[in-house]
Amino acid sequence: MLLVRLSVLLVALALLNGCEQTDAPPLDQQLYVWQRQWTSAHDAALQDSRADFSTLRVLALQAFPQAGWSRARVDPALLKRDGRPLIAVIRLDGQLKSLDQDDVTTHIQQVLSEWQGQGLTLSGVEIDHDAGSARLPAYREFLTHLRAALPAALPLSITALPAWLDSPELPALLATVDSSVLQVHAVSDPRRGLFDPDQARKWVNAWSLITSKPFYLALPAYGVALLPGASGAPVVESEVPVGRAGQRRELLADPLQLSALTAELRADPPTHLAGLIWFRLPLVGDRRAWSLNTLRAVARGDSLDSRLSLKLIAQDDLYDISVSNQGNLDNAWPERVTLAVRGCDGADALAGYALQQSPDLLTFTRLRDGRIPAGEQRAIGWARCAHIDQGGSNVHP
Incomplete structure (x- = not known):
């Protein structure tokens, strides 16, 4: 009887171990690098993102209906030093009337050859083309042509739109590529x-029910502004300023929403989902992108919080007044900051805030919207006072 019980126990342990071995692997995390003009800020951004994002999908080439072809001015030395798998993204504007297979393929081959000549090793090519559903057969023919022209060992992927889900042409389109990237933002x-x-x-x-191949999910880590357009449809302003006056309505992807979604996907990943790709790599000064601290926290699945506090830097009786965000979640500028003071003979607010002053209180009130990135601070004013009681001062979100 003891031997029987031991055998049953060993079988049960084996089954448990088998269950553990079939657990889904963690979702891969990748980054889009979408700046058309690279700057010195890319160096720090790439270095600081290496620990959390496995692969870079870098904008390489764009085609527009009127402007024609435009190459992104990447820094090959930075990419080579970074060393992560590198996927070149070719953006073919959805407003192009048609795709000249030979011409488009030639331009793609030229930019790939140029990158390889600069010492870059490519891990794949991604075609980003917002084709309407009615044009999917022609798009499939182009991809078939491109696939035959590219090296057989070089993976080919496409950016895909949810609108294609209703098309009977979608399975045949997906059969022409090695993987797809489903874009679920700005669609x-x-x-x-x-x-x-x-x-x-x-x-x-x-x-996940339609594709039989790996697919990735493109998620937003940025914002845009909407401006009134002449035709009634809004003009969208993103990382490149639009030379147009008018009231801007700011839209920003919510890190808390994205954190909740990615937690669900980790806990119950859909079939064939291979990973997440975040748009876009944030640079210092990119006011319409999450900070890298917030993006990394969401990618890791960390708990998110903002910890705003008053920061005073004193030199004799002159105080520089700032608000510091010591959390991992970007936060809006505080609506109001009050300082308990004594003996002030001068004070002023910096751009974005207004100052109200009484003998024992300074009140800084927000005039416009803005964000304090996680791990950074924002100066709001200065004061020349005999004393500022930091313990009696408050930051009001």
Whole structure:
């Protein structure tokens, strides 16, 4: 009887171990590098992102209906030193009337050859083309042509739109490439918002039922502004300023929403989902992107919080007044900051704030919106006072 019980126990342990071995691997995390003009800020951004993001998908080449072809001015030395797998992204604007297979393929081959000549080793090519569903057969023919022209060992992927889910042409299109990247942000009327997590999850589940190959999910870590357009449709301003006056309505992807969605995907990954790709690598001074601290925290699945506190730097009786964000979540400028003071003979607010002064209180009130990135601070004013009681001062979110 003892031997029988021991045998049963060993079988049960084996089954448990087998279950553990079939657990889904953690979702891969990648980054889009989408700046058309590289700067010295890319160096620190790449170095600081290496620990959390496995692969770089770098904008290489764009084609527009009127402007024609444009190459992104990347820094090959930085990419070579970075050493992560590198995927060149070719953006073919959705407003192009048609794709000249030979011409487009020639331009792609030229830029790939140029990158390889600069010492870069490519791990793949991604085609980003917002084709309407009616044009998917022609797009499939182009991809078939391109696939034959590229080295057989070089993976080919496409950026894909949720709107294609209703097309009977989608399975044949996906059969021409090695993987797809489902974009779930900025795919609807911008006036309805930048991103809807509930709708995104539905699209992901539907995509997993159609594709038989690995796919990735492109997620937003940025914002845009909407300006009134002459035709009634809004003009979208993103990382490149639009030379147009008018009231801007800012839209920003919510890190808390994205954190909740990625937690669901980790806990219950849809079939064939291979990883997440974040748009875009943030640079210092990029006011419409999450800070890298916030992006890394969301990618890791860390708990998110902002910890705003008053920071005073004193030189004799002159105080520089700032608000510091010591958390990992970017935060809006505080609505109001009050300082308990004594013996002030001068004070002023910096741009974005207004100052109200009484003998024992300074009140800085926000005039416009802005964000304090995680791990950074924002100066709001100065004061020349005999004393500022930091313990009696408050930051009001």
